[in-house]
Amino acid sequence: MTSTDTVFTGSIPALYDRYLGPLLFEPYARETAARLADLKAGALLETAAGTGIVTSMLAERLPAAVDIVATDLNQAMLDFAGAKPGLARVRLRQADALALPFEDGIFDAVVCQFGAMFFPDRVQGYREAHRVLRPGGRAAIAIWDSLAHNPMTRCVVDAMAARFPADPPRFLARTPHGHFDQKVIRAELAEAGFDRVAIDVVTLPSRAPSHRDPAIGLCQGTPMRGEIEARAPQGLAAATDAAAEALAREYGEGPIEAPMQALLIAAGK
Numbered sequence: 001m002t003s004t005d006t007v008f009t010g011s012i013p014a015l016y017d018r019y020l021g022p023l024l025f026e027p028y029a030r031e032t033a034a035r036l037a038d039l040k041a042g043a044l045l046e047t048a049a050g051t052g053i054v055t056s057m058l059a060e061r062l063p064a065a066v067d068i069v070a071t072d073l074n075q076a077m078l079d080f081a082g083a084k085p086g087l088a089r090v091r092l093r094q095a096d097a098l099a100l101p102f103e104d105g106i107f108d109a110v111v112c113q114f115g116a117m118f119f120p121d122r123v124q125g126y127r128e129a130h131r132v133l134r135p136g137g138r139a140a141i142a143i144w145d146s147l148a149h150n151p152m153t154r155c156v157v158d159a160m161a162a163r164f165p166a167d168p169p170r171f172l173a174r175t176p177h178g179h180f181d182q183k184v185i186r187a188e189l190a191e192a193g194f195d196r197v198a199i200d201v202v203t204l205p206s207r208a209p210s211h212r213d214p215a216i217g218l219c220q221g222t223p224m225r226g227e228i229e230a231r232a233p234q235g236l237a238a239a240t241d242a243a244a245e246a247l248a249r250e251y252g253e254g255p256i257e258a259p260m261q262a263l264l265i266a267a268g269k
Contacts, residue, residue, distance in 0.1 A: 008050075012221055013080040017051040019208075019217030023152075025053045025114065027204045028142055028262055032113055033057035035264070036140060041065040042108035045132060047097040047125070048072055048115020052081030052090075058111070059090055069107075071095035098124045105134045113142040114262075117179045126192035126267075133269045139194065141265040143185065145201065147177045149261035152206055152247070156218045159246035160228070163239055169227035172218065180263060189267050196268035206260040211253050215243035 008016065032054055036044070040063055049055050049070035058068055068090045072078050075094050082092050095101055097112070098121060110129040119125035129139050147154040153172055161168035179185075182199055189197050208214050219228060219240040228239045251258065 008074045008077050008223065010076075012223075012225065013051050013074075013077050015217060015221030016077075017053070017080060017221075019213050019221050021051070021053050023206055023208050023214055023217060024260065025050075026057075027206070027260075028113060028202070028264070029054040029057040031202060031204070031264065032111060032140055032142060033061040035266070036109060036111070037061055039066055039109055042134075043067040043069070043106060044109045044111065045100075045102070045107045045129075046070040046111045046113075047095075047100070047129065048112050048118065049081060049092075050074075050077045050115070052084050052087055052092075054111060054113045055081060055090055056084060056086055059086055064089065067091075069093060069102075071097070071100070073097065098128060100128045100132055102132045104131055105137075107132050108134055108137050110137070110139045111141075112139070114144060114176065116141055116143055117175050117177075122179070123188045123191050126189055126194065130193040130269055135269060137269045139265075139267045139269075141267065143179060143263045143265065144177050145180045145261040145263055147173055149203070149259070150177060150206075152208075152214055152251075152256075152258040152260065153177065153218060155246050155250050156215060156243045159243045160219075160224070160239065162246075163242050164228075164231050167231060169224050169231070171222065171224040171227055176222075182263065185263070185265065189265070194267035194269065196266075198266045200264045200266075201261065202264050203259050203261045205257055207255065207257045209255050211247040211251060211256055212240075212244045214247055214256075215240050219243050
């Protein structure tokens with residue numbers, strides 16, 4: 001991971017939420033919320049909450065007796081989340097998942113959907129989640145599987161490699177889709193103190209109303225935008241067009257669909 005991999009500023013939060021939310025994150029957010037539906041009271045912490053996609057599902061699904069706290073390193077993402085309807089019950093707080101500003105053992109569950117891959121030190125991030133959990137508490141963590149199992153994203157990565165062959169943008173392969181080794185995940189969680197680790201490989205459909213939506217979302221709504229602009233300062237629109245053309249060749253120009261795959265992890269304290 002590079003220092004730019006965690007930069008979600010400017011127009012990125014809005015584009016991320018609009019284009020990548022329905023495409024990639026909402027289906028797994030529903031799945032995660034369903035897996036926590038038996039939590040009837042207590043407190044839940046979400047780390048790396050982003051624009052509040054999982055947060056919204058949790059707020060809708062969990063009873064009012066569950067206190068929900070959502071954190072993210074990026075204030076811009078939290079500001080966007082804070083403007084969403086339905087999150088009035090949620091306490092939003094800027095926080096580093098590697099140094100959580102909470103006392104030991106005060107949460108019944110910790111949720112982190114597609115955020116752990118961004119941690120500079122994943123073991124420390126898991127260790128902090130373990131620390132703030134009560135005995136018997138649980139962590140629900142989602143991590144993307146490899147690009148081999150996420151063909152729509154891979155199509156865009158390949159298009160960028162063709163456009164910048166001398167120095168391909170590698171953010172998507174390096175960070176979101178770069179930490180899927182289940183043996184490594186289990187070892188890191190064990191080192192952080194977790195036991196009873198279960199990993200489910202979950203494949204869901206990824207749908208978009210147009211071939212341009214994934215192109216805009218991935219090229220302009222993620223830190224890959226900075227990689228593209230570093231290589232071609234005036235080339236973001238052309239790179240987005242190249243990604244859209246590649247998706248149209250693969251899936252057509254109307255509504256498109258492809259499988260996507262992630263690892264949904266349950267770990268107990």
